[in-house]
Amino acid sequence: MLKEIKQSASKTARMDHLSVLPVFFKLEGRQVVVAGCGDAAAWKAELLLAAGAEVHLLTGGKALSQAFAAIAGHERLSVFEDGWRDADWTSLTLALLETESDGEAAAFAARASAAGVPVNVIDRPDYCSFQFGSIVNRSPVVVGISTDGAAPILGQAIRRRIETLLPKALSQWAELAMRIRRTVGDVLSPGNERRAFWEHFVDRTFSAPQGPDGDDERNLVGQARRLANATGQGSVTLVGAGPGDPELLTLKAVRALQAADIILFDDLISAEILELARREAKRMLVGKRGGRASCRQEDINRMMLNFARDGKRVVRLKSGDPSVFGRSGEEIASLEDAGIKVSVIPGITAASALAAGTTTSLTHRDCAQSVRFVTGHSKKGVLPDNVDWRALADPTTTTMFYMGGRTADQIGTRLMAEGLSPHTPVLIASNISRRDERRWHGTLARLPEGMAEIGYDNPVLFGVGGVFARASARSMPTSLSPPVTVNPDIASCG
Structure with a gap:
């Protein structure tokens, strides 16, 4: 007689409740x-x-x-x-x-x-x-969508979205996968080798605008043989997670998350984004926040090196864009010096997300001929001393200050001292693109007041320039302060 073994569901469950189990019937000749x-x-x-x-x-x-x-x-x-x-x-x-x-x-x-x-x-x-359910047909790839009978129209809407994501030639690539599957299985060992090959196959599938040509089968089998003879060294991919909204991730970022063995993520990364990763991937928090206990950059570099040397595919998941104040330069240099393969997948930086969320053109041709991204503090946590403040005070420039919450009053003072009008519009935002995003609209002279209202507990970005006049002049549900009066000449911009 079988003996039932009961364990705590909280310790064993790896998947949330399913209202139905998606299965597929083989009906050929039935x-x-x-x-x-x-x-x-x-x-x-x-x-x-x-x-x-x-x-x-x-x-x-x-x-x-x-x-x-x-x-x-x-x-x-x-x-x-x-x-x-x-x-x-x-x-x-x-x-x-x-x-x-x-x-x-x-x-x-x-x-x-x-x-x-x-x-x-x-x-x-x-x-x-x-x-x-609703069906997306790229046979032999078939996607079924169920709402458990609750909302068939919703299922159809989901199907339409998936249809736009899957290339029409996917069926041809899937047929190719069926033809070479046995050969790949004979050549490559189970585990990392096979997964690496099929991830390469997937990248090729989704990057090709058309179906496989006559050389693809031969080239892919050759790739499998090269992987079988290669050393077991892994790789590192720096992935931009964007400002927080998971829908702002690129498709390439999602594919990297689903291929990763190890994910080293910042503490600004939302749980919704981490849910997109492969379930078997090991997730490790390596958050760095100003004024708080954080992992040292040297420790993060060492972890990436060690995992890659063990043959793991590592994703270094960063908020925003890795190349915009993401310290990616230090990490790339450390990896390349050690001979580790490294690549970068860009993300939507906070300035772009804020501009989109407020329907603001950062380079509106009526009032801004350039846009600048500037760090609001130096390595020592104080106002940078190597910034050309006179150039930043140009009224035809839009300036976005990252990580400048605690130095905002000094930034405003320096810009006005260099001649920028105290009436210049300012837009401050925290937790950009998230449900708890907050915004403040005002003028440069009132920048310290705005920071006091927004607070310093969450990541803050603020923009200075005439392009924000339109945002300042209108009342928005997320605004913490009433509309302000701005210079009439500036208010015509944006």
Whole structure:
């Protein structure tokens, strides 16, 4: 007798609750019965025929709807005038019914259950043991979407979004994968080697605008043989996670997360973004925040090197863009000096996200001929002493100050001392693109007041320049202060 072993669900569960289990039926040459004559039955019969089923259509003596004209005469469609009660259920793989009657639906479901046949009573989920979802067809790649019958329109909307993400040539690449799968399995060992090859295959699939050509099969098999003879050294990818909203990640960033063995992430990375990573990937917080206990950069560099030398594919996940105040230069230099392969995937930097969120053009041609990204503090945490403040005081420049919350009053004082008008519009924002984003609109003279209202607990970015006049002059639900009066000449910008 089997002995049941009970463990704490909190310790063993690796996936949230599923309302349904997505499974896929192999129906090639299998017998399926469809009882009904309406449009819904016709659509389901067409799906079943597309999947290779032998469909027995039971009309019960009723006339077929016009929708059946699309599949009339199909070689695997057999039409019988019998009703489902007279059918032979012994060899069925699935059973479907279209009916308006609760009594008939219940009886059909009971008959299917007694025969051990999965059943679907169309549009009546209470009588179904399986359901049809929205389908994205790139056979042999098939994507099914279920809302558990709650919102079919939502399922269709999700399908449309997925359709735009999957290249039309995906089916050709999937067929190629089937042809070379055995060869790759013979050449490469299970684990990192095979995963590395198939990640390369995926990158090739999604980067090619067309299907594979005659050389791709030979080149991919050659790639597998080269991987088999290569050393076990891994790689590091610096990935920009953007300002916080997971929908602002690039597709390439998502693919890197799903290919990673190790993810070293900043403490500004949201849980929603980490959920996009491969479940087996090890996640390690290496956050660095000004004024708080943090990992040293030297320790982060050493971790990346050690993991890569162990053959791991490492993702260094950074908020914003790695190349914009992300200290990527130090990390790249450390890795390249050690001979580790390193690549960078850009992300949306906070300034771009703030501009988009406020519908502001940072280089509006009426008032800004350039835009500058400036750090608000030096390595010592004080105002930088090597910045050309006179150049930053140019009224035709938009300046975005990163990490300048605690030096904002000094920045405002320096800019006004160099001649920038105290009426110059300013936009401050914290937690950009997140649900708890906060904004303050005002003038340069009131910059310290705005920082006091926004606070210093969360990442802050502020922009100075005439392009923010339009944002300053209008009242927004996220604004912490009322609209302010700005210089009329500047207010015409943006």
